[in-house]
Amino acid sequence: MGVAASVIWAAVQTNLFSGTLINPGGWALVVRLVDGLLHPDLSPAFLRLTLDSTLITLSYAMLGTVLSLVIGMIGGILSSEVWWQAHGFAQETLQPETFARRLFRRSPWLAARTLLAVPRSLHEIVWGLIFVNIFGLVPLTAIFAIALPFGAICAKVFSEILDEQPRQPFLAMLNAGAPPLQAFFYTLFPSALPNLISYSFYRFECSIRSATILGIIGAGGLGYQILLSLQSLRYQEFLPILIALLLLSGSTDVWSSRLRQALGGSTHIEIQTGVNHTAGIPSTGSTRSSAFLKGSMISILLLTGFALVYLKPDFSSILAPRTTQLLEGILRDSFPPRLPDGGLLYLLRLSGQTLAISILAMAAVGPLAMAAAFVSSGRLRNLGQITATRQPGLRPAAILAYLVRMFFLIARAVPTPIWVLMILFVVFPGILPGAVALALHNWGITGRLMVETVDNMDERPLVALQSLGASPGQTFMYGALPDVFPGFISYIFYRWENCIRETVVIGIVGAGGLGRLLSEQLSNFDYAAITSTLIALILLTILVDLLSSAVRRQYRS
Structure with a gap:
């Protein structure tokens, strides 16, 4: 009942029942678009431009994903309950305790989770628009616009994966005197690795889409070329770009799905929603799957190196005085907030x-x-x-x-x-x-x-x-x-x-x-x-x- 009422309210908000929704004059543009799809621009110059845009999009996605995984792994450890329990915080107790005491006991974990909630709440295009005002239209803008929100999302998911692992071996190593970080990487991390890798490749799929979207703010790549073609009414350019985008997205999807099958772990959506539809189904692991996994890891390293060479991002500009001045100026102008x-x-x-x-x-x-x-x-x-x-x-x-x-x-x-x-x-x-x-x-x-x-x-x-x-x-x-x-x-x-x-x-x-x-x-x-x-x-x-x-x-x- 509540769902139906929400949908009706949303329909009213969008003027769905109004009679002035359709623009009859726009059908001429649709006809031109279809004609452009039937007569695509296949000139060598435009195909080279399409290839360059494809490689830019792939490179943005690759470097953004790698950096987000670094952020996600560090943030995932620091925002997991098991990490703070190993340091004497967030431990459940059978003794009665006040709300203030319980809040203090869980405060480091709550602080870490709250800190990560803000960047993942904002879409990567918002971060892109912010970083444009700091770095300009350079590769770092797109890379950080993907890495920051995706890193926070990865941290949340990674922390949940780590918290769901059996803790007995971890506690045994702690009781034997091992440092928490060492115990972490010798017990919890190996058992969580298949799901961590599976989700990492899913984020790579998402990064491809995000790198394309960032084109609308001028970051380049396939999204930027599609936007230019539509705005300039050069519809004959649309099909080659669309095919390149489909090949890039489709091959990434197939690669990611094949890797998850090789790992035999949960799918990315099962990891995030807690719903498991593969439990009880026999595993199909094999030597071929192991070889595919190794080949995938090598391919990731090669693609990362290629992206660094192709984009040539200037990471030194992060610490440049001008960057610091611009960031300080934005922060100073942003507070206090104004309606x-x-x-x-x-x-x-x-x-x-x-x-x-x-x-x-x-x-x-x-x-x-x-x-x-x-x-x-x-x-x-x-x-x-x-x-x-x-x-x-x-x-x-x-x-x-x-x-x-x-x-x-x-x-x-x-x-x-x-x-x-x-x-x-x-x-x-x-x-x-x-x-x-x-x-x-x-x-x-x-x-x-x-x-x-x-x-x-x-x-x-x-x-x-x-x-x-x-x-x-x-x-x-x-x-x-x-x-x-x-x-x-x-x-x-x-x-x-x-x-x-x-x-x-x-x-x-x-x-x-x-x-x-x-x-x-x-x-x-x-x-x-x-x-x-x-x-x-x-x-x-x-x-x-x-x-x-x-x-x-x-x-x-």
Whole structure:
């Protein structure tokens, strides 16, 4: 009931029931876009430019990921409960204690978690806009814009992975007199390593998308070229760039999925949501998997070296006097915070718009992603043949499944701001185009996660049901759906958390909400008002995180 009321409220906020949503004059631009896709620019000069943009995007993602993993590992250790328990803090006790005593006992852990909450609450494009004013349009801007928020996210996930490991060997080493750090790396770290590596490669996938998005602030790469092509109406350039983006995103997805299979650990979404759909399924580890893992590690080292050579980032500028002066000036101008023109009510109204965009987007994503996941899963395509011999060859259902997976890839590979710009061809400006763009992008991501869940589902209960004479429909309703549905709900609410952060991106290109206000304030260098907007965004993100976590815990139980 509450979900339905929220969706209706969000629809009203977006003027969904208004009759002035569609812009008839925009269809001419759609026709020009289609014509450009059918007649792409394949000149050698433009293909070289596309290759250069692809390598820039890959290099940003590679260096941003590596730096975020360094931040994440250090922050993950310092924000884990087990680390502070080893130093005498955060230990549970059977003795009665006052609230003040309990708060003091857990204060180091709480301080570490709070410190990491701020950078991960802000989208990487916000950090990019901040770093542009400090470093300028140089590679360091994109690298740090990815590394800082992703490092905080990695720290949170890594700390949870470490806290979930068996602690008996760790405590035994501590009792034997070993230093906490040594005990940490000899006991907890090896058992957590498969999940740590699995999640690290997932962050690399996300970094590819983020590096593309950062192109809209002028950082270069594929996102920047797509934006230039759309703004200059050179639609014949769109297809080569899109193909390069799909190849880059698709190959990264395949590499990441293959590595997770080789590790035999939990998937990235299982790590974050606590939902495990692969438990009890036999492992398929082999010597070939071990070789693939070693090859992946070597490839990461080579790609990191290539990215350093290709981008030539000047890390010495971090400590340059000019950087320090600019940072001090921004901090000085940012405090105390000042409400924007329009006051608190205006800020609350835009916060409501931001929330409405995310709710409407995820309300569309949920059922559409579920339906598409069931259609495209190989496991359920063969539901009627589980106990029979499966026939080779491409059937219509298989062709449809491959097409759906391709649409998933396109939807998640194209950055949200680009979707907004294309939707604005035929929809009048407002918050509805932003909601539709968010829905498209998150449909691609959520659909892929759901397909992965269905494909990893234990087939044995389905076999048992069909052996008892159940029809394919009954097997689906009583065997498959109850197994995956709680996980699907968890994934939807998990993506809602990310959706709130992404509303900033679509706001910057004019889709409304706090993002649009933030874009105006940044263009006016109004740092005191920017601080109040960021505080509102952080509080909204924390609220959604708490609601999402509560719902996911309820479904897990």
